[in-house]
Amino acid sequence: MSKVFLEQAGKTVLLMGNEAIARGAVEAGISFASAYPGTPSTEIVETLARYANVLGIHVEWSTNEKVAFEAAYGAAMSGVRALTCMKHVGLNVAADPLMSSAYTGVRGGFVIVTADDVGMWSSQNEQDNRWYGLHAFIPVFEPYSPAEAKDLTKEIFNFSEKFEHPVILRTTTRISHARGPILLGELRKPVEGEFLKDVKRWVLVPAHARKLRPKLLERWSKIEEAVNDFPFNKIENPGSKKVIVACGITYGHVVDVLKEIDKLDEITVLKISSTVPVPRKLVVEAVKDAEEVLVVEELEPIVEEKIKAIVQEEGITVKVHGKDLVPREGELTLNRVAESLIKFLNVSKQSIPWLETNQEISIEVPPRPPTLCPGCPHRATFFALKKAVSKLKIKPVYLGDIGCYTLGLNPPYRVQDTCIEMGGSIGAANGLAITTKQPMIAIIGDSTFFHAGIPPLINAVYNNTPFLTIILDNRTTAMTGHQPHPGTGITASGKTAKIIRPEEIAKSIGVEYIDVVNPFKLDETAEKIAKALKFIEEKGKPAVVVSLRKCALLVASDARRKNIKIPVYRVDLEKCTACTRCYNVFACPAIQVLEDNKAYIDPTLCVGCGDCAQVCPVKAIEPTIKPGKEWKELWW
Amino acid sequence: MKENRYKNVLAVGVGGQGLITFGRVLAEAAILNGVKVLTAEVHGMAQRGGSVVTHIRIGDVESPLIPLKGAHVIVSMELLEAARYINYANKKTLLILNRRLIRPNVPGVKMPKMSDIIEKIKSSGLKTVVLDGDKLAEEAGSYVSANMVMLGALLGSKILDGFVKLEDVEKVISRMPEPWREINIKALKLGYSSYSKAATSDSD
Numbered sequence: 001m002s003k004v005f006l007e008q009a010g011k012t013v014l015l016m017g018n019e020a021i022a023r024g025a026v027e028a029g030i031s032f033a034s035a036y037p038g039t040p041s042t043e044i045v046e047t048l049a050r051y052a053n054v055l056g057i058h059v060e061w062s063t064n065e066k067v068a069f070e071a072a073y074g075a076a077m078s079g080v081r082a083l084t085c086m087k088h089v090g091l092n093v094a095a096d097p098l099m100s101s102a103y104t105g106v107r108g109g110f111v112i113v114t115a116d117d118v119g120m121w122s123s124q125n126e127q128d129n130r131w132y133g134l135h136a137f138i139p140v141f142e143p144y145s146p147a148e149a150k151d152l153t154k155e156i157f158n159f160s161e162k163f164e165h166p167v168i169l170r171t172t173t174r175i176s177h178a179r180g181p182i183l184l185g186e187l188r189k190p191v192e193g194e195f196l197k198d199v200k201r202w203v204l205v206p207a208h209a210r211k212l213r214p215k216l217l218e219r220w221s222k223i224e225e226a227v228n229d230f231p232f233n234k235i236e237n238p239g240s241k242k243v244i245v246a247c248g249i250t251y252g253h254v255v256d257v258l259k260e261i262d263k264l265d266e267i268t269v270l271k272i273s274s275t276v277p278v279p280r281k282l283v284v285e286a287v288k289d290a291e292e293v294l295v296v297e298e299l300e301p302i303v304e305e306k307i308k309a310i311v312q313e314e315g316i317t318v319k320v321h322g323k324d325l326v327p328r329e330g331e332l333t334l335n336r337v338a339e340s341l342i343k344f345l346n347v348s349k350q351s352i353p354w355l356e357t358n359q360e361i362s363i364e365v366p367p368r369p370p371t372l373c374p375g376c377p378h379r380a381t382f383f384a385l386k387k388a389v390s391k392l393k394i395k396p397v398y399l400g401d402i403g404c405y406t407l408g409l410n411p412p413y414r415v416q417d418t419c420i421e422m423g424g425s426i427g428a429a430n431g432l433a434i435t436t437k438q439p440m441i442a443i444i445g446d447s448t449f450f451h452a453g454i455p456p457l458i459n460a461v462y463n464n465t466p467f468l469t470i471i472l473d474n475r476t477t478a479m480t481g482h483q484p485h486p487g488t489g490i491t492a493s494g495k496t497a498k499i500i501r502p503e504e505i506a507k508s509i510g511v512e513y514i515d516v517v518n519p520f521k522l523d524e525t526a527e528k529i530a531k532a533l534k535f536i537e538e539k540g541k542p543a544v545v546v547s548l549r550k551c552a553l554l555v556a557s558d559a560r561r562k563n564i565k566i567p568v569y570r571v572d573l574e575k576c577t578a579c580t581r582c583y584n585v586f587a588c589p590a591i592q593v594l595e596d597n598k599a600y601i602d603p604t605l606c607v608g609c610g611d612c613a614q615v616c617p618v619k620a621i622e623p624t625i626k627p628g629k630e631w632k633e634l635w636w
Numbered sequence: 637m638k639e640n641r642y643k644n645v646l647a648v649g650v651g652g653q654g655l656i657t658f659g660r661v662l663a664e665a666a667i668l669n670g671v672k673v674l675t676a677e678v679h680g681m682a683q684r685g686g687s688v689v690t691h692i693r694i695g696d697v698e699s700p701l702i703p704l705k706g707a708h709v710i711v712s713m714e715l716l717e718a719a720r721y722i723n724y725a726n727k728k729t730l731l732i733l734n735r736r737l738i739r740p741n742v743p744g745v746k747m748p749k750m751s752d753i754i755e756k757i758k759s760s761g762l763k764t765v766v767l768d769g770d771k772l773a774e775e776a777g778s779y780v781s782a783n784m785v786m787l788g789a790l791l792g793s794k795i796l797d798g799f800v801k802l803e804d805v806e807k808v809i810s811r812m813p814e815p816w817r818e819i820n821i822k823a824l825k826l827g828y829s830s831y832s833k834a835a836t837s838d839s840d
């Protein structure tokens with residue numbers, strides 16, 4: 001993360017798109033920011049959290065997106081500027097308060113960041129959250145670059161405050177995780193808010209909501225009017241017969257392709273940064289004398305369909321293209337935009353050197369899927385789990401969830417038969433354990449348990465549904481980059497907090513069988529899991545096993561910080577029989593394979609968890625230095 | 637003319653090999669030189685030991701993504717990844733490769749030999765320079781600095797002359813805390829000076 005975040009106004013610094021959004025929010029004078037982590041949104045609040053104390057802003061990791069949303073919404077009710085951030089699917093979790101927020105509006109500027117993962121780099125789907133704007137009557141703004149992301153964020157706080165209405169900033173992976181030069185502006189100080197009682201506005205009972213609904217529609221038409229003058233929308237080179245409409249990020253791709261074919265000064269480009277609602281007057285102005293229009297937008301034809309409606313309503317005869325020429329699935333790249341523009345503008349492929357197809361170079365390479373790190377406690381749990389299951393000779397269904405442990409879906413473990421959404425493991429087990437005779441094992445991470453795992457576990461106790469829940473407690477939210485959560489004892493801004501233990505929650509809601517295990521004791525853990533499974537079979541009740549050891553990346557970085565030497569393991573090649581068990585059955589990625597199939601532990605990758613030594617049948621693996629007490633304590 | 641408006645640098649490797657830092661340092665150096673730059677990088681799931689790529693576009697550009705066949709240079713921290721992303725190369729692309737092979741964590745995976753991959757890449761006719769990045773990094777003080785060795789080699793190739801200056805890269809690195817500042821600068825310089833040696837011994 002950049003240390004340049006707090007540099008003074010007037011300087012140009014390199015920031016990641018998410019850092020730029022954070023800076024824009026600080027320049028807008030936010031007093032409050034909340035989020036639940038999720039790629040590609042995480043670094044916005046992570047950056048703010050780092051500087052929260054210096055800036056005097058409250059910044060928090062909330063338990064889930066709904067809570068994050070409500071907290072920021074509450075702050076904005078009190079008249080301060082507030083920011084909440086989430087990945088696209090997070091807005092599904094927060095959809096309930098989202099819908100209400102448009103009815104009540106807000107007093108302080110309220111910006112909801114949805115970071116859409118177009119291309120599904122790190123997500124279960126690629127939903128287009130601009131629909132939420134249309135659905136909820138909340139305007140959606142989309143930057144095209146990191147630099148614009150900063151300025152746009154700042155500007156839409158004003159927009160939100162002017163209309164006393166929430167606004168959505170939609171960013172995508174290629175803006176959030178792009179870096180570019182950012183010209184910094186002045187910082188604005190946070191302020192204190194005050195809640196002004198007004199039951200007719202804040203109490204959404206039917207009688208009030210019925211009166212708020214026409215007011216909402218009235219606000220919406222004012223917003224529809226205002227986006228025509230929104231400074232980030234613009235028409236370049238008006239008057240050409242073919243017009244390109246570039247929405248959000250696609251503007252950069254369009255400009256680069258037009259430059260490549262020497263048509264940047266020739267073709268009319270309507271750049272739209274407020275994609276919901278579409279700026280009607282600008283559209284009319286840009287297309288009224290055109291013959292053909294191409295709408296370039298990622299995912300769904302939201303702007304395209306609106307423009308088709310507008311030209312029909314206005315009686316303009318123009319052919320509107322969109323998803324007939326631009327792919328609907330996946331992210332738009334320069335290649336894909338170039339292909340679309342070439343067809344639309346009728347120019348030859350040869351005008352773009354990198355579109356020539358006659359120089360394919362390709363070499364076949366084995367795939368490299370992401371994998372659990374060396375020393376990951378999840379791998380140890382999975383190994384023990386498989387051992388328990390094979391000892392009991394049962395064939396359970398593994399209900400998976402979202403986190404690093406989802407990677408357990410791959411061979412050799414294959415312990416994720418489902419992965420739906422956060423909390424869906426325990427949730428779906430509530431049905432599957434009733435409608436089948438198969439043993440059900442829900443596998444969920446600690447952060448995910450706090451986020452969405454508690455209500456379905458209460459449900460299982462209440463309805464007496466027999467399945468095993470394994471909570472993988474690695475003391476962090478690892479997948480998204482190690483954010484603290486309610487179980488870690490620390491807040492986003494580094495303050496000490498109460499540690500909330502998953503097994504205590506399980507106990508308090510009435511789970512009768514609870515065990516806490518150390519997964520690195522492979523045999524013992526296998527026995528304990530087997531015992532829990534037997535309890536479920538005999539008693540027909542739910543059970544919980546908490547597998548407690550820290551994420552290996554945290555341990556490695558703690559070791560570096562505290563100057564504790566990692567007891568890296570090594571293979572005695574005299575003893576190794578090339579049985580392949582450590583690298584094919586246990587599958588630690590630090591273990592490389594020599595030409596004679598014997599194992600070799602890469603000392604730059606090993607973090608000294610010691611599991612491979614337990615797995616090796618001929619005791620060929622041993623630590624290079626004796627692991628001390630200090631070292632063992634790091635894993636708690 | 638068009639050719640000289642910008643340079644596309646594609647950096648590839650395995651999650652954890654320091655590609656994000658590679659891109660960040662290079663981009664900050666471009667800004668110190670008053671040149672526009674955009675990068676695009678991979679966070680999240682792929683960082684768990686998966687295949688990762690950072691796009692760095694320096695000069696007059698608006699999109700952060702390098703098109704397929706559009707890289708001026710590909711810097712690779714690992715050989716399988718060099719082969720995987722070779723579809724970003726065209727006839728003129730320069731390849732700067734680290735001599736390192738990391739086995740994908742897939743049970744029973746068939747691994748090609750190091751020499752075979754290098755041979756195959758070279759037979760594509762592209763200008764290819766291979767360095768011992770990890771060894772040089774260790775010489776500089778830590779294997780972790782292999783990314784800075786490769787960055788040094790990139791600058792040593794002179795392909796970014798007029799866009800990024802070596803001294804600006806050093807300035808960016810010197811903002812890092814010790815011991816990394818010293819180790820990384822050493823690694824950078826070792827990479828820089830090793831490039832021409834590697835280039836002459838490798839040329840065919």
Ligand SMILES: Cc1ncc(C[n+]2csc(CCOP(=O)(O)OP(=O)(O)O)c2C)c(N)n1
Nearest residue numbers: 038090402403404445446447448477478479
């Ligand atoms: C609704 C929603 N919010 C956020 C995410 C992003 N996300 C994926 S996994 C994860 C957390 C995983 O943490 P944990 O359950 O502790 O497992 P770990 O990665 O530490 O193994 C998050 C926040 C998501 N997929 N869905």
Ligand code: SF4
Nearest residue numbers: 373376404478551552
């Ligand atoms: S980051 Fe931590 S939890 Fe995730 S795979 Fe690596 S060691 Fe396991």
Ligand code: SF4
Nearest residue numbers: 375588606609610612
């Ligand atoms: S001790 Fe063995 S299993 Fe653990 S990280 Fe090192 S090589 Fe992997």
